[in-house]
Amino acid sequence: MRNKIKWLSKSLIVGLSALSVSAFADDTPKIKVEQVHKDLKNPWDMAFLDNDTMFFTEKCDGLSVATKDGVNKLYGMKGSKGYPSAGEDLFCEGQAGMLGLAIDPNFKKNRMIYVASTSNKHHGDGCKDNKDVCNGNIVMKFKVSEDFKSVSERNDIITDIQYKPFESDHPFGGPGAHNGARLRFDKQGALWVTGGDRHKGDCPQSPTLICGKVLRVDTDGNAWKGNKPPKGFDKRIYTYGHRSVQGIAFHPKKNQVFTAEHGPWHNDEITLLQNGKNGGWDPAPNVGGRGDCPDDYCGYMPNQKEGMDPAVRGAFTPMSDTRFKDLMYPTWNNMGLSQGTGSAAFLTGKQWGKWENRLVVGVMGIAFGDTPAGARIDVIDLTDDGKAIRGVITMPMGFSERFRGLTMGPDGALYAAVDEGKIYKITAE
Amino acid sequence: MINKSFFVLKLITLSCALSLSSYAGDAAIGEKKFKEKNCVTCHGPKGMGLASYPRIGGKEISYLTKRLETYRAGKKVGSNSDLMIMNAKKLSDEDIADLTAYLSEQNFD
Numbered sequence: 001m002r003n004k005i006k007w008l009s010k011s012l013i014v015g016l017s018a019l020s021v022s023a024f025a026d027d028t029p030k031i032k033v034e035q036v037h038k039d040l041k042n043p044w045d046m047a048f049l050d051n052d053t054m055f056f057t058e059k060c061d062g063l064s065v066a067t068k069d070g071v072n073k074l075y076g077m078k079g080s081k082g083y084p085s086a087g088e089d090l091f092c093e094g095q096a097g098m099l100g101l102a103i104d105p106n107f108k109k110n111r112m113i114y115v116a117s118t119s120n121k122h123h124g125d126g127c128k129d130n131k132d133v134c135n136g137n138i139v140m141k142f143k144v145s146e147d148f149k150s151v152s153e154r155n156d157i158i159t160d161i162q163y164k165p166f167e168s169d170h171p172f173g174g175p176g177a178h179n180g181a182r183l184r185f186d187k188q189g190a191l192w193v194t195g196g197d198r199h200k201g202d203c204p205q206s207p208t209l210i211c212g213k214v215l216r217v218d219t220d221g222n223a224w225k226g227n228k229p230p231k232g233f234d235k236r237i238y239t240y241g242h243r244s245v246q247g248i249a250f251h252p253k254k255n256q257v258f259t260a261e262h263g264p265w266h267n268d269e270i271t272l273l274q275n276g277k278n279g280g281w282d283p284a285p286n287v288g289g290r291g292d293c294p295d296d297y298c299g300y301m302p303n304q305k306e307g308m309d310p311a312v313r314g315a316f317t318p319m320s321d322t323r324f325k326d327l328m329y330p331t332w333n334n335m336g337l338s339q340g341t342g343s344a345a346f347l348t349g350k351q352w353g354k355w356e357n358r359l360v361v362g363v364m365g366i367a368f369g370d371t372p373a374g375a376r377i378d379v380i381d382l383t384d385d386g387k388a389i390r391g392v393i394t395m396p397m398g399f400s401e402r403f404r405g406l407t408m409g410p411d412g413a414l415y416a417a418v419d420e421g422k423i424y425k426i427t428a429e
Numbered sequence: 430m431i432n433k434s435f436f437v438l439k440l441i442t443l444s445c446a447l448s449l450s451s452y453a454g455d456a457a458i459g460e461k462k463f464k465e466k467n468c469v470t471c472h473g474p475k476g477m478g479l480a481s482y483p484r485i486g487g488k489e490i491s492y493l494t495k496r497l498e499t500y501r502a503g504k505k506v507g508s509n510s511d512l513m514i515m516n517a518k519k520l521s522d523e524d525i526a527d528l529t530a531y532l533s534e535q536n537f538d
């Protein structure tokens with residue numbers, strides 16, 4: 001009997017130990033965070049050619065490239081210093097400036113890169129007031145010199161993305177609001193351009209105004225064959241009905257593209273895009289049960305000058321309005337809060353362990369009303385169909401900053417640009 | 430005697446009022462409040478200015494105080510004023526003194 005008890009307890013101990021090992025021996029990566037650049041002026045986006053060559057933009061300064069020999073300034077904006085050439089038409093104002101960046105998939109052959117910026121070159125007769133059509137956000141294409149010290153052959157391939165030229169009666173009412181402007185190439189070689197509503201109520205649902213849209217175009221800015229916008233819509237449009245999309249990322253293994261969209265004091269959203277469909281943002285007055293709104297934009301209503309329950313505000317002007325039959329329901333909505341989603345990328349490579357192929361989203365942190373600031377990088381485990389999440393955790397960075405730009409490096413590290421003027425390299429070990 | 434007591438009381442009241450209005454602010458407490466009240470979220474570490482939010486660190490106390498008092502009174506100064514009005518409404522005189530004492534000490538050279 002005694003021997004039997006001894007044997008049983010031994011077995012139990014061995015069994016429990018094995019259980020506890022299997023429960024804790026998962027492959028969650030340990031991460032190492034290292035600052036690789038500092039003293040930058042609002043770094044916004046990054047694009048890697050190889051381990052030694054990273055292009056980056058600074059919102060009010062211009063385009064540069066970091067090489068193993070140091071940083072070379074390439075193309076500046078009006079008033080910026082130290083650049084070999086500059087666009088006098090390029091300016092920054094509020095949230096607008098030199099923003100997204102992408103490298104041509106055929107760079108080795110053609111040496112082309114693409115940059116989004118605010119410009120006054122294509123205003124034409126527009127931009128007289130906030131209700132006017134104002135072509136003020138553009139996408140430029142440049143040729144990079146062999147020594148990576150200059151760019152040439154500027155070609156403005158998209159010139160009619162809308163810009164907000166004046167102040168309006170809204171909490172974030174300054175000019176330059178909601179530009180989107182993240183640029184990314186997919187595996188097929190299409191260039192994706194994200195947009196914002198620029199505080200114009202009729203923008204996101206308009207078939208022709210390029211604002212509140214996600215565009216899919218070729219390297220000359222023409223509509224990508226296969227875009228299926230509704231009848232009468234501009235053919236460059238892949239999806240419409242967006243508020244302010246600053247993040248876009250392509251699943252490394254599946255044919256899925258996701259956006260990260262900044263909400264209006266409620267519902268930051270991650271959305272699985274569907275060709276030609278509607279994000280459901282419609283801040284226009286006198287629709288959806290609403291009346292007039294300040295300056296014809298209901299994006300912060302009701303009670304736009306005070307904090308209030310985000311759910312009540314969300315019911316008034318929903319981020320994803322279910323009255324649209326072609327609505328893309330969001331994959332995730334940040335628990336109904338808006339804390340400012342900025343950029344998105346997928347973690348690729350075995351080194352990321354169980355995080356491999358998970359979506360990372362930079363959150364910049366906004367603390368209005370009773371919403372906690374929440375600046376962080378989220379790691380999101382998406383369901384196989386991309387329409388929901390299995391879970392979300394915060395990447396353990398050890399600090400909170402405004403995570404504006406995220407991109408994977410060719411070295412398998414995640415790079416994060418923060419508004420505080422730094423770029424971090426985040427390595428999985 | 431009554432007149433004398435009244436005079437002393439008046440003197441005490443006056444000196445209290447004077448000491449409140451001339452409260453210099455405590456920069457260390459101001460630093461704490463700058464974080465607790467989420468000013469840092471938009472204006473950045475030491476008020477360096479981030480994204481579309483202006484640099485407020487290193488500005489003079491008189492300028493910062495005037496701005497905060499204006500916002501607290503619900504008056505607009507430039508674009509995005511509504512955000513500052515919303516936040517400044519909750520500030521006491523002491524908060525403003527502490528915050529401005531902290532911010533005015535910052536240097537970005």
